[in-house]
Amino acid sequence: MEPINSYNNSFDKNIGLSDFCFLDKIEEIDILSNLSTRFNRDIIYTYIGDQVVSINPFSKKPNLYDEKLLKSYQNMYMYEVSPHIYALAEDTYKKLVLSKENQCVIITGESGAGKTESSKIFLNYLKNISNDKFNKTENIIKLVLESNNILESFGNAKTLRNDNSSRFGKFIEIEFDGKGSPISGKISQFLLEKSRVHSRAIGERSFHIFYQFLTSRELTDRHQIPSDPSYYKYLKDSMCYSVSTVNDTKDFQSLIGSLKLLGWSEEDMNSIWRVLGAILLIGNIEFSNDVEKNNVDAVYVSTPDTLKKVAQLLQCKTDLLEKSLISRSLTLGAGKRQSSIRVLLNQSQARETRDAFAKVLYDRLFSSIIERINVTIANGIDHKCIEMSIGILDIYGFEIFENNSFEQFIINYSNEKLQQLFINLVLRQEQEEYLKEGIEWKTIDNYFDNTPIIDLIEGQPVGLIKLLEEACLIGQSTPELLLQKFNQFFSKNNYFESFESTNNFQIESKSFTLKHYAGDVNYNLEPITYIRCIKSNNEKRANYFDFECVKHQIKYLNIQETIRVRKAGYCHKQHYTRFLNRYKMLSNETWPFWNGTPKEGVMAIVKASQVQNSLMECQFGKKKLFIKSASTLFHFEELRTKILPKVVIEIQRVWRGYMARKWYKRELDRLKLEKEEMQKQLKRKQSAQLIQKFYLNYKVRTYVKKLKPWCVGPYYNKGHIMPTLWLRKTLIDSIMQTIHIAWWAKVKVTSLNMEQRALVRQKILALDLFGMGYSRKKEWDCRRKFTADYLSDDSNPKKQQFTEAVQLLFQKGGDKEILFADNVIKINKRGKSQLRSIIITDQHIYKYDPKKYTQKKVGLKLHSIVALSTSNKKDTFLAIHFKQPIRDLFIDLGCDFVEKVSEVSTNLIQQVFKLTGTTIPLLFRDPLTFNNSRDSRNHGTDFVVSFSQYPKGKEQRQCTFIKGKGNTAIIHYNLND
Numbered sequence: 001m002e003p004i005n006s007y008n009n010s011f012d013k014n015i016g017l018s019d020f021c022f023l024d025k026i027e028e029i030d031i032l033s034n035l036s037t038r039f040n041r042d043i044i045y046t047y048i049g050d051q052v053v054s055i056n057p058f059s060k061k062p063n064l065y066d067e068k069l070l071k072s073y074q075n076m077y078m079y080e081v082s083p084h085i086y087a088l089a090e091d092t093y094k095k096l097v098l099s100k101e102n103q104c105v106i107i108t109g110e111s112g113a114g115k116t117e118s119s120k121i122f123l124n125y126l127k128n129i130s131n132d133k134f135n136k137t138e139n140i141i142k143l144v145l146e147s148n149n150i151l152e153s154f155g156n157a158k159t160l161r162n163d164n165s166s167r168f169g170k171f172i173e174i175e176f177d178g179k180g181s182p183i184s185g186k187i188s189q190f191l192l193e194k195s196r197v198h199s200r201a202i203g204e205r206s207f208h209i210f211y212q213f214l215t216s217r218e219l220t221d222r223h224q225i226p227s228d229p230s231y232y233k234y235l236k237d238s239m240c241y242s243v244s245t246v247n248d249t250k251d252f253q254s255l256i257g258s259l260k261l262l263g264w265s266e267e268d269m270n271s272i273w274r275v276l277g278a279i280l281l282i283g284n285i286e287f288s289n290d291v292e293k294n295n296v297d298a299v300y301v302s303t304p305d306t307l308k309k310v311a312q313l314l315q316c317k318t319d320l321l322e323k324s325l326i327s328r329s330l331t332l333g334a335g336k337r338q339s340s341i342r343v344l345l346n347q348s349q350a351r352e353t354r355d356a357f358a359k360v361l362y363d364r365l366f367s368s369i370i371e372r373i374n375v376t377i378a379n380g381i382d383h384k385c386i387e388m389s390i391g392i393l394d395i396y397g398f399e400i401f402e403n404n405s406f407e408q409f410i411i412n413y414s415n416e417k418l419q420q421l422f423i424n425l426v427l428r429q430e431q432e433e434y435l436k437e438g439i440e441w442k443t444i445d446n447y448f449d450n451t452p453i454i455d456l457i458e459g460q461p462v463g464l465i466k467l468l469e470e471a472c473l474i475g476q477s478t479p480e481l482l483l484q485k486f487n488q489f490f491s492k493n494n495y496f497e498s499f500e501s502t503n504n505f506q507i508e509s510k511s512f513t514l515k516h517y518a519g520d521v522n523y524n525l526e527p528i529t530y531i532r533c534i535k536s537n538n539e540k541r542a543n544y545f546d547f548e549c550v551k552h553q554i555k556y557l558n559i560q561e562t563i564r565v566r567k568a569g570y571c572h573k574q575h576y577t578r579f580l581n582r583y584k585m586l587s588n589e590t591w592p593f594w595n596g597t598p599k600e601g602v603m604a605i606v607k608a609s610q611v612q613n614s615l616m617e618c619q620f621g622k623k624k625l626f627i628k629s630a631s632t633l634f635h636f637e638e639l640r641t642k643i644l645p646k647v648v649i650e651i652q653r654v655w656r657g658y659m660a661r662k663w664y665k666r667e668l669d670r671l672k673l674e675k676e677e678m679q680k681q682l683k684r685k686q687s688a689q690l691i692q693k694f695y696l697n698y699k700v701r702t703y704v705k706k707l708k709p710w711c712v713g714p715y716y717n718k719g720h721i722m723p724t725l726w727l728r729k730t731l732i733d734s735i736m737q738t739i740h741i742a743w744w745a746k747v748k749v750t751s752l753n754m755e756q757r758a759l760v761r762q763k764i765l766a767l768d769l770f771g772m773g774y775s776r777k778k779e780w781d782c783r784r785k786f787t788a789d790y791l792s793d794d795s796n797p798k799k800q801q802f803t804e805a806v807q808l809l810f811q812k813g814g815d816k817e818i819l820f821a822d823n824v825i826k827i828n829k830r831g832k833s834q835l836r837s838i839i840i841t842d843q844h845i846y847k848y849d850p851k852k853y854t855q856k857k858v859g860l861k862l863h864s865i866v867a868l869s870t871s872n873k874k875d876t877f878l879a880i881h882f883k884q885p886i887r888d889l890f891i892d893l894g895c896d897f898v899e900k901v902s903e904v905s906t907n908l909i910q911q912v913f914k915l916t917g918t919t920i921p922l923l924f925r926d927p928l929t930f931n932n933s934r935d936s937r938n939h940g941t942d943f944v945v946s947f948s949q950y951p952k953g954k955e956q957r958q959c960t961f962i963k964g965k966g967n968t969a970i971i972h973y974n975l976n977d
């Protein structure tokens with residue numbers, strides 16, 4: 001398939017040219033070659049300007065008529081899209097809506113070329129427009145397509161050329177309201193090939209309906225006629241009853257369906273079946289010479305039963321029927337003397353009359369069916385609503401016009417003076433046809449006045465009469481009817497557009513059309529366009545291009561001539577506005593804006609495009625520009641293609657500039673707003689902050705005022721709860737408390753001298769060691785002053801001895817300072833308590849006898865101490881653990897009932913750290929273990945001491961060491977003290 005948007009104007013050897021007008025040479029061979037190139041690429045449509053040439057491929061082309069493709073043609077112009085009947089339909093519809101004038105599409109081509117298919121494709125496109133644009137579910141065009149089904153049963157037949165050949169011409173009108181919505185339809189038929197009822201070539205069939213009807217045993221039985229087609233002489237003669245590509249049974253069912261859909265009742269249908277049966281049986285009526293009546297030529301009906309059956313089916317009197325078949329009335333004289341007589345016919349005349357009668361009956365039946373369809377598809381529309389219509393003329397039996405192109409027929413018609421000429425022409429064709437069949441024209445002429453049927457239907461039952469009567473009133477399907485139709489159809493249009501006379505373009509009134517007929521056919525008859533159908537071969541073979549067969553059709557379809565005419569004349573016409581819009585970038589005057597009239601704009605474009613021979617090439621009409629040759633049109637197109645990228649860039653530049661400016665302005669506005677908003681917020685925040693600041697200041701000021709008593713000595717408001725800054729306690733309050741304590745401590749500390757500070761440091765260490773924890777020593781006296789030397793006190797009766805002993809000690813050198821000196825109770829290795837004085841210097845622990853103050857053993861070195869342990873109870877014992885093998889020292893420090901474990905421990909830990917840099921541990925133990933029995937040779941044994949209160953009633957102020965079994969002991973202490 002050709003790409004939808006390929007209006008191919010330069011020759012592509014793969015797909016050929018999409019318009020024959022683009023051919024440089026238009027010899028038959030060039031046309032054929034372009035057609036076959038496209039055909040071989042499955043492209044069956046080609047333009048000749050605004051006409052479409054369609055070549056029947058006898059095979060279904062995928063996607064060629066699908067909905068997607070159909071939609072792609074909507075709102076497009078023919079030169080924008082690849083050739084298709086859809087493009088033509090869209091164009092026709094556009095012209096209809098724009099001009100509000102009736103449009104006509106003529107479909108030509110020989111039998112089997114695809115005319116009927118083309119008209120359906122065209123109608124299908126209109127149907128979709130009606131669906132899409134007007135959202136119609138009740139679609140009138142759908143009904144028209146449905147009616148086609150009925151018409152095909154009655155008007156189509158199998159011929160040698162086409163298994164489903166239309167044997168009548170039809171003119172379908174789709175009528176639109178002012179908005180372009182299809183509102184009703186009308187079908188006219190002309191030139192029904194009536195003679196097919198009684199005779200045709202061997203191998204052909206009569207109209208499909210006869211064979212379809214006979215497939216229904218139910219109906220044939222009901223009307224008591226044989227169902228075998230070979231029984232009927234009319235069907236038997238051409239020796240063809242069935243067609244491989246046609247299913248009569250199925251088609252008959254579908255026909256019944258369509259008839260019902262369009263409103264036929266059972267009774268209406270029965271009338272049809274009766275007439276059909278009658279027509280078939282009429283063929284079986286035979287005549288014999290009536291010798292008795294002494295007239296050798298006179299005849300009588302020799303098949304009375306058949307005659308009777310026909311009369312019964314037609315619901316008329318048998319003798320009346322016989323009379324009309326064997327005699328004829330003749331008019332004699334003229335005026336008042338006029339009289340009529342009845343003359344008897346001879347055998348061959350009677351047969352002719354019989355066949356003519358059958359034909360006329362069928363013609364009437366066909367017309368009445370069409371009229372009935374018309375009532376339905378007229379859709380009850382008031383004629384006033386109809387503003388315009390599209391007519392589709394499907395001409396069957398093209399052969400009639402073989403020697404006189406159909407254009408000629410239309411042209412002739414368009415000039416009233418020549419109308420008669422055409423009538424004569426067509427009548428002559430009819431006459432010739434009858435002559436060929438051996439029937440005298442005059443004989444037939446007689447039957448055109450309806451007399452035989454009017455004779456017959458007098459006083460007959462209603463159903464059938466109505467059918468036939470209607471048909472009588474409608475008249476006959478003669479060429480005159482077609483002309484009459486056309487006359488009515490175009491009476492609204494004034495299709496001789498007047499020109500402004502410019503340059504060498506001479507206008508010579510209406511007769512111009514005829515004079516320049518060859519040159520300007522389509523221009524002057526603009527509302528008429530063509531689909532020219534060509535058969536690819538005579539054998540109905542799929543995808544086979546028979547050069548001879550196609551060549552023949554090209555010839556008598558006048559294609560070469562049409563192309564020549566198109567190329568010679570002004571083959572391209574475009575409305576100024578449309579042209580201006582498409583090509584305005586070709587002139588600086590019109591690009592990007594044009595304020596003048598469209599015509600002046602187009603003139604400026606033509607001037608700027610430097611068209612060669614422009615005076616000849618371009619003519620300026622009232623509303624349209626006429627371009628003579630395709631090359632000029634291409635010239636515009638080429639310039640446009642060349643300039644378009646620049647235009648696109650320019651448009652992009654302008655557009656981007658515009659967008660950027662727009663964006664910039666928007667951003668600027670936005671930022672401005674944002675800034676204003678931020679400033680507002682800032683102001684609000686600043687005000688809030690200011691208020692907050694003032695409030696905070698006020699709050700803090702009053703808070704600080706309240707805190708004042710905590711800053712004033714000597715008690716610093718001790719014991720009172722500090723106030724909080726806010727209602728609830730917050731972090732600031734804890735911080736203030738911490739700061740206050742730190743400040744208070746600093747004030748306190750700075751008021752101390754060096755010695756006092758050392759003591760405070762010692763107390764802090766003691767506090768650190770003893771604290772208030774569960775495992776620490778209970779109730780140690782933090783407030784007590786660490787006196788250090790308790791033996792220099794005047795209360796010591798041996799003060800003198802002590803002082804001498806100390807002097808002696810210091811004289812030895814080494815010890816410089818007394819950290820602690822007091823009387824203690826020492827537990828010896830046997831668990832005995834012994835009173836001793838101990839002096840702890842900065843280097844040693846010395847034990848003295850308190851009576852004589854003689855030194856017991858050598859001093860124990862402080863840096864040999866490894867740990868201290870005491871209980872967590874209220875006793876006053878301390879174990880000083882030394883490095884092995886030095887014995888541990890276990891002493892009671894509460895001789896004067898004062899707790900001094902904390903003082904000694906703190907001193908020892910502090911001093912050992914000074915000496916060794918290590919902090920010895922202070923352990924709280926119950927039971928407590930120490931070893932005071934080891935030496936360098938002996939490990940000794942551990943003493944295990946546990947602590948408990950004195951039993952009730954046995955309390956003493958002093959703690960008591962009571963040795964138990966083995967190396968265990970209990971220390972009693974008094975809780976209440």
Ligand SMILES: Nc1ncnc2c1ncn2[C@@H]1O[C@H](COP(=O)(O)OP(=O)(O)OP(=O)(O)O)[C@@H](O)[C@H]1O
Pocket residue numbers: 056057058059060061109110111112113114115116117118162164165166167395396397533
């Ligand atoms: N566009 C097409 N694509 C495929 N097949 C087609 C096309 N047009 C026609 N045909 C085939 O060709 C056959 C004959 O077409 P159609 O009946 O339309 O011819 P016609 O010109 O109307 O003939 P007649 O004048 O005898 O009625 C169709 O039955 C169909 O099989």
